[in-house]
């Protein structure tokens with residue numbers, strides 16, 4: 001199976017190759033060339049003068065297309081993967097919310113089956129458990145009934161139950177959280193600080209014991225606080241100061257343009273991953289929706305391009321898609337297209353430990369590719385050399 005993608009501007013994403021050609025064989029990138037080259041017996045994809053970039057990698061996502069990963073069905077996994085593929089995502093990390101243990105274990109079971117049958121959507125990169133070990137005061141839209149301190153008996157049972165957990169977010173200041181971080185590190189699982197009130201000294205200890213990523217920077221985490229006359233740096237300042245990775249919900253709503261610019265200025269493109277943190281209403285019309293599972297979820301309202309609690313006092317999840325994140329970094333934060341794409345591809349691949357096969361257009365890596373126009377409208381999405389979304393085809397079929 002050979003594929004030749006030609007007549008486009010390739011974003012590697014470390015440089016441009018104008019009018020380049022990309023050759024694919026058996027789902028793997030064979031080579032990248034300037035100009036057109038012969039490639040006998042290949043299916044030809046004409047990029048039409050658009051950009052050709054690595055597929056987008058979303059490290060933190062709960063749902064889309066009307067489904068949530070915690071709906072309790074394999075079908076939900078597959079529909080979410082297909083929905084986000086239309087917006088340029090070629091790999092994603094399905095994320096849970098704090099829940100009953102039974103619902104969590106069911107979701108882990110569903111992951112296995114969905115992963116084995118997922119042919120039409122973005123690929124799965126293992127499960128991200130968001131909670132339940134969080135600071136109650138920073139729970140955001142996480143259900144307070146299930147929030148608790150890390151308990152080895154409990155997390156060892158979950159770790160033994162599934163080998164597909166690749167990321168876990170927790171508040172590092174909780175009793176037991178340092179041991180928990182060490183255990184995750186030992187298992188090769190990405191440990192992230194999240195929904196936390198930690199001060200610098202606590203984040204430093206966490207960092208030295210396995211926590212390397214700040215989950216949705218600025219959302220549900222401490223900044224500078226004062227106790228009597230004295231000021232304390234919070235998790236946000238710690239993430240800036242330490243050699244940590246950060247992820248940001250660059251939907252243009254959770255973080256306004258000045259904060260997108262600030263994070264970019266301080267951390268740079270090799271420390272920032274753009275994430276959707278999308279709930280089920282992503283890729284759907286605005287209106288009423290449910291955050292979390294249909295059974296135990298929270299009624300929310302989607303307006304202004306974001307989900308809100310019904311009283312509008314807080315956001316309740318993003319409805320973003322990855323194309324929108326890249327577009328926002330370019331158009332709102334004035335970041336170059338190369339760096340914006342890098343934060344959606346190479347950097348998340350490195351953070352997730354899959355950079356040996358994903359995240360850049362390099363010979364030998366998976367042929368996960370997106371083609372988009374100058375406004376980041378996705379034209380085609382290719383996963384391991386297979387076109388799984390074609391805007392032209394979809395528009396003409398309707």
Ligand SMILES: [Zn+2]
Nearest residue numbers: 060095130277
């Ligand atoms: Zn989340």
